[in-house]
Amino acid sequence: xxxxxxxxxxxxxxxxxxxxxxxxxxxxxxxxxxxxxxxxxxxxxxxxxxxxxxxxxxxxxxxxxxxxxxxxxxxxxxxxxxxxxxxxxxxxxxxxxxxxxxxxxxxxxxxxxxxxxxxxxxxxxxxxxxxxxxxxxxxxxxxxxxxxxxxxxxxxxxxxxxxxxxxxxxxxxxxxxxxxxxxxxxxxxxxxxxxxxxxxxxxxxxxxxxxxxxxxxxxxxxxxxxxxxxxxxxxxxxxxxxxxxxxxxxxxxxxxxxxxxxxxxxxxxxxxxxxxxxxxxxxxxxxxxxxxxxxxxxxxxxxxxxxxxxxxxxxxxxxxxxxxxxxxxxxxxxxxxxxxxxxxxxxxxxxxxxxxxxxxxxxxx
Ligand code: IPM
Ligand code: MG
Numbered sequence: 001x002x003x004x005x006x007x008x009x010x011x012x013x014x015x016x017x018x019x020x021x022x023x024x025x026x027x028x029x030x031x032x033x034x035x036x037x038x039x040x041x042x043x044x045x046x047x048x049x050x051x052x053x054x055x056x057x058x059x060x061x062x063x064x065x066x067x068x069x070x071x072x073x074x075x076x077x078x079x080x081x082x083x084x085x086x087x088x089x090x091x092x093x094x095x096x097x098x099x100x101x102x103x104x105x106x107x108x109x110x111x112x113x114x115x116x117x118x119x120x121x122x123x124x125x126x127x128x129x130x131x132x133x134x135x136x137x138x139x140x141x142x143x144x145x146x147x148x149x150x151x152x153x154x155x156x157x158x159x160x161x162x163x164x165x166x167x168x169x170x171x172x173x174x175x176x177x178x179x180x181x182x183x184x185x186x187x188x189x190x191x192x193x194x195x196x197x198x199x200x201x202x203x204x205x206x207x208x209x210x211x212x213x214x215x216x217x218x219x220x221x222x223x224x225x226x227x228x229x230x231x232x233x234x235x236x237x238x239x240x241x242x243x244x245x246x247x248x249x250x251x252x253x254x255x256x257x258x259x260x261x262x263x264x265x266x267x268x269x270x271x272x273x274x275x276x277x278x279x280x281x282x283x284x285x286x287x288x289x290x291x292x293x294x295x296x297x298x299x300x301x302x303x304x305x306x307x308x309x310x311x312x313x314x315x316x317x318x319x320x321x322x323x324x325x326x327x328x329x330x331x332x333x334x335x336x337x338x339x340x341x342x343x344x345x346x347x348x349x350x351x352x353x354x355x356x357x358x359x360x361x362x363x364x365x
Pocket of ligand 1: 074075089092093248279281
């Protein structure tokens with residue numbers, strides 16, 4: 001099979017983690033006899049610097065012409081004061097929109113080897129396995145009106161809108177229930193229905209969609225309570241369904257369960273081409289130091305093989321290789337907790353070796 005992949009390294013540690021993921025993709029392609037065509041495109045702050053836009057037209061065209069998009073991270077403090085439209089994050093949001101990627105899947109898995117890396121008690125996190133289904137194209141991120149209100153040349157007010165249509169809620173709810181059917185059959189739908197109209201509608205619509213999935217148990221949970229339960233009793237969760245901003249916040253919190261935000265991958269689906277990216281940011285403070293953890297990006301590459309190319313065995317090969325590298329005691333700085341660490345590239349190499357090392361013999365593949 002030919003794997004036609006658009007790769008968007010982005011800013012900060014993005015390029016470093018992306019090059020490790022690219023190595024691993026090439027290794028798994030070699031092992032399973034696939035052809036890889038990787039084309040790089042600019043996005044984020046560096047694209048503003050070089051092309052005057054965080055999302056150049058050629059990037060959108062290239063992504064839409066590919067079989068899947070793998071992205072590193074965008075952003076950096078030097079761009080903080082950029083006006084709207086010229087922020088690195090606008091590039092990412094614009095890309096999500098261009099790809100119609102409304103369903104963001106963020107699996108949170110606790111590897112036994114990393115239980116000690118979580119600040120939570122081992123008995124709380126052991127065996128935890130949940131999936132955050134985050135709505136990605138609505139809510140505060142995209143609704144209008146939004147903006148600043150000026151008076152006599154001074155900003156007097158700033159405002160955003162949290163709006164959801166029935167159709168937007170329905171389509172993301174279906175994704176969550178379908179995922180739950182293949183998992184442990186539970187959906188926790190997150191809202192703030194005690195205060196917000198958009199959440200009241202969210203609750204009603206999710207309730208209605210739930211009727212199509214009689215085998216899935218639905219609970220509604222207020223976002224503040226969900227934030228507490230995620231660290232109090234994370235194993236009670238199977239699928240967590242949330243609107244855009246709630247999902248953004250809860251997924252960073254859930255990363256703590258896994259030991260490090262550097263571990264978590266994501267897949268953004270729903271449109272013609274899927275977008276795969278780690279959930280962490282560009283971490284400008286450690287960019288270029290070799291301290292970044294590439295495993296979230298490598299795990300995103302595994303999700304890409306699974307969802308974009310339907311290559312389940314290849315995806316598992318990468319996930320097993322990640323597990324094996326961890327089992328060998330290999331740790332990047334974020335996971336170390338006092339023990340010796342290896343660099344971003346060494347971790348990438350270790351995963352490649354583990355991927356290749358388990359080459360199946362003829363007939364087995
Ligand atoms: C994420 C990030 C992005 C988001 C930022 C970089 C715009 O935090 O993917 O979680 O808020 O969606
Ligand atoms: Mg985030």
